[in-house]
Amino acid sequence: MAMMGMVPALAQSPIAISSQVETGWTSNATDSAAGGEDFYVTHSHDLSLTGRTDKLLLRGSLSVSQTRFATIQFEDDAAVTGAVEAQWALGGDAVLRLGYAVTENWTGDDLAIGALVVPVRSSETQHEYLAEFTLRGTDQQVIVAVTGDWTLPGESMLDGLGLPPLRLSPIVGSVAGKVNWERALMPGLAVLAGMEAWFTLIPQADQLTYVRAPADGGRVSAGLRLADGAWTAEAKGGVDLVWPRDLSAMMRTMPYVAVAASAVPMAGVTLALSGETGVELADPVDGVAGRTAAIDLGATWMLTPEVTLSASLAGQQEWGLFDTSLVRSVRMAALGASYAISERFTYQAMLTWSRHADPDEHYDKTGIALSLRGDF
16 A cells, blocks of 8 residues: 555654655656657655554654656656554554555646647546454464555546547556465474455446456465575465456466565675566456566665665566457666665665557657655
8 A cells, every 4th residue: 555655664753754856867758659758857755653652553644746857748747645554452462454545646648649649637546445454373473454445537638639628547446355374384484375355346337438347356375485594585376366247257267476585695785586477457458357477686785884786677567368469568677876875865876778568559768867865
């Protein structure tokens, strides 16, 4: 959820503030085949307030971000997120966690009609809900969670066409439930098991207007986690089930695989690998459900306590589950360097590249960014 990514779970100060300013150049400001290089400035700011008692933690947070382009100004974006979270200690071994977040997005985009590129300004509201119960024992724990997401797109303005405001995407809601169990078999070895269920909600009128069909699904998985000093590894396997709403006869069954590993081969160097297959229900490429696969490779090298170098490679691909001719993918690479000038301020420089392939367009994107972050 948005609220969980904004504030460190173990933040000690009752008030936490962070700000980041980034400026750079991109070869493709429109994120589309239309292209267009430009310079930009992005600034983001987070504020959180935390209160604690022996058994209760309350946290509220506010996040604001904005991106402005020098020339292609119809691509300017802004977002505001507010979140609240509560955690109750129900005895020494149980914790109940509840959360809610709302995000308002104002985005700039473009719509290609033949050789004509039409600027599009849109707004969107996202609601996120979380209820999570954790029970810990001497050598095991169980987590039961229910999450909900509701995306409410606003009307879009298509500049230059003389059309009234239009809503260009459907209202989409989703509810997911999961039960995860893990048990330590011995030091450095744990067994994992889990079950998940997913439900997609789309109003009937939007299904017809935007050619969308809601789908439901679930997952059963099991695996192992190993740790031995300078390395850790986790592997899970199982089965994913997906079917269009009220059409269980069209059920698709697919293998589920997830792996993650990290190692510290020498002081200051960390290598990481992760890969996972999955299911896309919120915005599938075929309008019903998509089969996904993702892999990430990363490395960091701490040259000194203040200077860190980083590199990463990543790839994501989605295949239409009910129309296998539809495929979209992203390939990404990044190089970075950061310099901590103090405990509160950090400079960072990034060089990024990505290749995007959608059913109706293909394009590359390169970027250079410099940023300054402060934490207070």
